[in-house]
Amino acid sequence: MSFDLAARLAERRTADLFRQRPLLQSPQGPEVQVDGQRLLAFCSNDYLGLANHPDVLAALQQGAQRWGVGGGASHLVVGHSTPHHELEEALADFTGRPRALLFSTGYMANLAAVTALVGQGDSVMEDRLNHASLLDAGLLSGARFSRYLHNDAASLAQRLNKASGNTLVVTDGVFSMDGDVADLAALSATAKAHGAWLMVDDAHGFGPLGAQGGGLVEACGLSVDDVPVLVGTLGKGFGTAGAFVAGSDELIETLIQFARPYIYTTSQPPAVACATLASLQLLRSEHWRREHLQALIQQFRQGASELGLRLMDSHTPIQPIVVGDSARALRLSALLRERGVMVGAIRPPTVPAGSARLRVTLSAAHSHAQVARLLDALASSWSLLNQEMPIDA
Numbered sequence: 001m002s003f004d005l006a007a008r009l010a011e012r013r014t015a016d017l018f019r020q021r022p023l024l025q026s027p028q029g030p031e032v033q034v035d036g037q038r039l040l041a042f043c044s045n046d047y048l049g050l051a052n053h054p055d056v057l058a059a060l061q062q063g064a065q066r067w068g069v070g071g072g073a074s075h076l077v078v079g080h081s082t083p084h085h086e087l088e089e090a091l092a093d094f095t096g097r098p099r100a101l102l103f104s105t106g107y108m109a110n111l112a113a114v115t116a117l118v119g120q121g122d123s124v125m126e127d128r129l130n131h132a133s134l135l136d137a138g139l140l141s142g143a144r145f146s147r148y149l150h151n152d153a154a155s156l157a158q159r160l161n162k163a164s165g166n167t168l169v170v171t172d173g174v175f176s177m178d179g180d181v182a183d184l185a186a187l188s189a190t191a192k193a194h195g196a197w198l199m200v201d202d203a204h205g206f207g208p209l210g211a212q213g214g215g216l217v218e219a220c221g222l223s224v225d226d227v228p229v230l231v232g233t234l235g236k237g238f239g240t241a242g243a244f245v246a247g248s249d250e251l252i253e254t255l256i257q258f259a260r261p262y263i264y265t266t267s268q269p270p271a272v273a274c275a276t277l278a279s280l281q282l283l284r285s286e287h288w289r290r291e292h293l294q295a296l297i298q299q300f301r302q303g304a305s306e307l308g309l310r311l312m313d314s315h316t317p318i319q320p321i322v323v324g325d326s327a328r329a330l331r332l333s334a335l336l337r338e339r340g341v342m343v344g345a346i347r348p349p350t351v352p353a354g355s356a357r358l359r360v361t362l363s364a365a366h367s368h369a370q371v372a373r374l375l376d377a378l379a380s381s382w383s384l385l386n387q388e389m390p391i392d393a
């Protein structure tokens with residue numbers, strides 16, 4: 001008996017599903033150096049261009065001078081420092097929720113919230129296209145787990161009729177691989193009608209969406225009563241690292257008492273919280289970033305549809321080009337890279353079989369000229385791809 005890892009890896013290669021990590025040799029930004037090559041990148045989640053902003057960097061440096069580097073302990077022991085606490089208060093104010101709780105990553109925030117709220121005898125219902133961390137959280141919770149059809153409140157209602165115990169409905173706000181947005185008004189009304197709670201993970205909405213960058217929940221004007229559990233991550237639009245859960249005082253106190261991924265881990269470096277306080281300021285106040293991003297999205301969609309590319313129903317910075325099979329997606333990504341443009345190919349199991357895609361992401365740090373370069377590279381790569389690997393009708 002042994003682990004036949006070689007066979008497992010070989011199988012993944014033959015299925016065109018083998019993953020490789022590009023080596024980033026520069027800071028995050030529109031122009032990066034990757035594996036020794038200068039590339040124009042359309043694949044980071046730094047939607048507002050804050051990951052390398054001078055104010056955010058200065059706040060990190062000053063934070064490290066003042067607070068040192070390591071968090072040193074978990075929040076419940078002696079790792080909960082003043083910058084963490086101030087950031088929680090600022091995030092509560094930003095989201096219009098009574099309280100917010102800071103986590104080291106979004107993955108952990110999701111595991112924490114779901115497993116603290118439901119367990120054996122309860123029910124958890126998830127959109128079938130939810131982020132992996134939400135699906136993992138649902139499975140780990142031990143609650144009865146079911147997936148409803150994508151963004152379909154009627155499909156949710158059917159399942160809610162059969163639910164038992166405390167019931168949590170969980171959805172991405174902006175869907176991370178498709179860029180479309182959840183119909184929160186319908187999902188919230190359906191959950192409420194069945195006495196269930198709605199949890200929204202808006203990792204990709206905070207920053208780009210909402211008048212002040214408060215994401216889809218701000219854009220839809222939903223209160224803590226409509227969305228009792230609101231999750232945001234800080235590694236995307238905020239450009240830093242970590243995540244938060246926002247909600248009622250009782251919710252946050254429950255997480256502090258019972259959420260294992262909160263309790264049994266070291267707090268994030270306090271200087272990172274200092275950096276996030278600075279990026280939150282920029283994210284809320286610099287509306288031009290959202291406006292410029294929207295203009296880039298329009299430019300991209302217009303140009304890509306003129307090229308005959310298959311786009312998805314998205315008005316967010318996530319603009320996938322659906323290609324179908326994994327080999328074609330990899331080849332299109334390689335052709336773009338030969339033209340100095342980096343866009344990641346997203347393959348199963350991250351997306352459903354047969355829906356491999358190039359996940360184009362736009363950032364307020366991009367210029368219109370850079371989006372024009374992307375469109376040029378797409379035009380020639382796309383026609384080459386169709387010569388090399390025609391789709392048999």
Ligand SMILES: *Cc1c(COP(=O)(O)O)cnc(C)c1O
Pocket residue numbers: 104105106107108110131133172176201202203204233234235242243
């Ligand atoms: C990225 C992402 C996460 C995970 O957040 P991290 O801070 O990167 O761990 C959770 N949910 C969604 C929808 C995401 O896109």
